[in-house]
Amino acid sequence: MNLCWLSMLFAAASWSSWGAALSTPCQLKETHYGSVCVCNSSYCDYLEQPVLGDNDQIVLISSSKNGLRFIRSEGSFLDEKALEVQDQQWIDSNFVTDTLVVEQNKVWLQFANISQRFAFNVTIKTVQLTVQREVRYQKITNFGGAFTGSVSHIIQQLPKDLQDHIYKSYFHADGIGYNSIRMSIGGSDFDLQPWAYNQLPRNDPLLSNFTKLDSRDLQKIEQLKRLKAIAKLNNLKIMAAAWSAPTWMKSNNRWTGYGQLKSEYYQAWADYHLKFLELMQSINMPVWAISTGNEPLNGVIGFFFIHFMSMGWTPWQQAIWLNDYLGPTIRQSKQSQVLIFGNDDQRYTYPSWFRKMRASRTNALDYLDGLAVHWYWDEIFGPQLIDRAHAEMPDKLILNTESCIGDKPWQTHGPELGNWGRGESYMRAYMQDLLHNFNGWLDWNLVLDEQGGPNYVHNYVDAPVIVNTTSRSEFYKQPIYYAIGHFSKFLPEQSVRIEARTNETESFAQLSVVGFQRPDGSVAVILYNGENLPVNVALNDSQRGEFNMRLPARSWHTVIYK
Numbered sequence: 001m002n003l004c005w006l007s008m009l010f011a012a013a014s015w016s017s018w019g020a021a022l023s024t025p026c027q028l029k030e031t032h033y034g035s036v037c038v039c040n041s042s043y044c045d046y047l048e049q050p051v052l053g054d055n056d057q058i059v060l061i062s063s064s065k066n067g068l069r070f071i072r073s074e075g076s077f078l079d080e081k082a083l084e085v086q087d088q089q090w091i092d093s094n095f096v097t098d099t100l101v102v103e104q105n106k107v108w109l110q111f112a113n114i115s116q117r118f119a120f121n122v123t124i125k126t127v128q129l130t131v132q133r134e135v136r137y138q139k140i141t142n143f144g145g146a147f148t149g150s151v152s153h154i155i156q157q158l159p160k161d162l163q164d165h166i167y168k169s170y171f172h173a174d175g176i177g178y179n180s181i182r183m184s185i186g187g188s189d190f191d192l193q194p195w196a197y198n199q200l201p202r203n204d205p206l207l208s209n210f211t212k213l214d215s216r217d218l219q220k221i222e223q224l225k226r227l228k229a230i231a232k233l234n235n236l237k238i239m240a241a242a243w244s245a246p247t248w249m250k251s252n253n254r255w256t257g258y259g260q261l262k263s264e265y266y267q268a269w270a271d272y273h274l275k276f277l278e279l280m281q282s283i284n285m286p287v288w289a290i291s292t293g294n295e296p297l298n299g300v301i302g303f304f305f306i307h308f309m310s311m312g313w314t315p316w317q318q319a320i321w322l323n324d325y326l327g328p329t330i331r332q333s334k335q336s337q338v339l340i341f342g343n344d345d346q347r348y349t350y351p352s353w354f355r356k357m358r359a360s361r362t363n364a365l366d367y368l369d370g371l372a373v374h375w376y377w378d379e380i381f382g383p384q385l386i387d388r389a390h391a392e393m394p395d396k397l398i399l400n401t402e403s404c405i406g407d408k409p410w411q412t413h414g415p416e417l418g419n420w421g422r423g424e425s426y427m428r429a430y431m432q433d434l435l436h437n438f439n440g441w442l443d444w445n446l447v448l449d450e451q452g453g454p455n456y457v458h459n460y461v462d463a464p465v466i467v468n469t470t471s472r473s474e475f476y477k478q479p480i481y482y483a484i485g486h487f488s489k490f491l492p493e494q495s496v497r498i499e500a501r502t503n504e505t506e507s508f509a510q511l512s513v514v515g516f517q518r519p520d521g522s523v524a525v526i527l528y529n530g531e532n533l534p535v536n537v538a539l540n541d542s543q544r545g546e547f548n549m550r551l552p553a554r555s556w557h558t559v560i561y562k
Ligand SMILES: *[C@@H]1O[C@H](CO)[C@@H](O)[C@H](O)[C@H]1NC(C)=O
Pocket: 027, 040, 041, 042, 043
């Protein structure tokens, strides 16, 4: 072994141990719908977790439609002048739309090919933002995404360094600080094909062939071990859910369609869950929580347009299974600490699903530690449905357990690289749910390919990170990734929501906000400006006094101070 080789080995070793935390800027690339940040094996953007120095320091992290991605600016409560976030103006030869130029308190519209500016003399709005940390609400438990079969398959094909950048981008404190994943027990819709444990032999309630983890899960577990090491994450909260039982347990003997669990297999289906928990524990990858099953209504009414794995439950039947079988099986086992979440379906089933469960088995809900909600129809069904469920069950956690864009029949595209509007949909949704007692959010696929798959029923959707599976040498961080990151990166577990409100009327709001106090005592407020105009913010913290900011058009921010 010569010395040159040895020094290369050391260089490689220090690289793979990720050395000291360093911030690296986004490699912004213009795409059809906007812009994305490009990562390859040797480069990816990270932001060192801000550490507050003196007591008056204010750190502001910003992203914008014009191209800011986690840009850090600093101010102080002692400053007289407002902290102004400088946004880029993209005036280049390809620029075909109009630009907003901001000077003093005026906004000018600059047309691309005309040197003259048109003054609109719009006065920039000032919004008062009041923060009261004495008024406290729910605690944060976890943020994360789904490690589906498709995700595992895509990651496995990439060079190791690129895999590591995906793990670090999502789960490291210098990435967006996820602490949780969702995974399926057996297959889900995002897999290469439908599957379940003990599909063979048939009619085998003792599950005699469910004695070890499937090779697909073993691959995921190897990946998760690497993920934990890269992210320096000791406590990964794994949430597991089954999409369907093996077909022989079901009334229709199929993976999809109108089909329910046969009542003679209620105990076998509870044992199936326990076996999975035991096998995961035995391989040192304990499960934090399970749900009573993914989207139970797909196998009751949803099968008209849903063709992936599903298994139907009515709330009355599910209460019987939970109360008489699953609940006692888990609670009387060595896996009794595993949390159980109910529903795992759309918001429009709240709160009536739980009322019907209670009508069927009075105490069934006692087995539930939390409520799991999918976001897909949230723009039609308001958060009041969740408020009602929370009022009836105030001690239960509430998590959003699935979200993605492109699921609707009228949305023909999967991924739209660079689409800021899709990021804004996430921004509004996370903000709304957090203002309605949610404790966290698990997004859908962590990564997908350019088409929005792979998916065995051609149900292609978008994801926060899209991998170039042609070159296998790059991936693209979408605006959605940063939208989620403005929450997940800055809100560690045990952060508590506090009162933060603006003086705008809700129907004419330019600025939306949600505030938290973090376990170290510091405050983090997430701000969303959805208008094509800048906005001035006069923050008034009940304990710290005033601080002024100017935020650019179409932008997201997290402001942090002690
Ligand atoms: C990776 O990205 C960096 C930053 O954009 C670039 O300088 C470098 O050439 C890229 N490496 C490869 C192998 O493409």
